[in-house]
Amino acid sequence: MFKKTFIIAATGALLSTTAHAATEASAFTDLNLRAGPGPIYEIVSVIPADGVVSVEGCLETANWCKVAYDGTEGWASGDYLTAQVDNAPVVVYANRERVAVGTVTYEETRSADGTVAGGAAGALAGAAVGGPVGALAGVVLGGGLGAAVTPTETVTTYVVSNPVEPVYLEGEVVVGAGIPEAVTLVAVPDSDYSYAYVNGLPVIVEPQQRQIVYIVR
16 A cells, blocks of 8 residues: 555544535536545545535535535535525635535544544644645636546556555645646656546646646546
8 A cells, every 4th residue: 555645634523513504506527525524535426517416514614515416425625616696606615604504513533543434544644834735726716627638548547557656635636626746747658648646536637737637537
């Protein structure tokens, strides 16, 4: 098993809770539905772009929301969920009061060795000085997520057949997100692409802009 070399901020146990009716929202892009509120947690489903979810609430101090999609409950990044306010889409997490989304809590369950239940082993080893290392570059709604590509089967086969040391970064892996300089990209032979394994998934990257163009699922 590879050693985890990048650290995310632990979610921990949050205390405040507010009761609101569930709010309907849409995924701005293909979005992972995870077992817990963070990139280390298992992916239980994928919400397609424009897929509609029911938002039960969001964490107060982390940008993750508890949602239900097509009968499956889990957690999704509130930065990539939008809801209608005054006939215009707004990002759910940044506009929780306007969207009328309440606060929910999450209690982590850890084993004796410190492993988070449902999460990647060893990923929560602490926090780097100055905050989480190499946070995924934020994408502003309306600013464009960048163009998705469909690489050849030769490229995707190489990426899957040659796994590299995984990294876990604060944020979510979506097409168009930027990969920080702290993350080493590996070139795919005889192609214009590089790749990395980020937050539990192989991602294919345009190396000049360091932008995710495809996620291998």
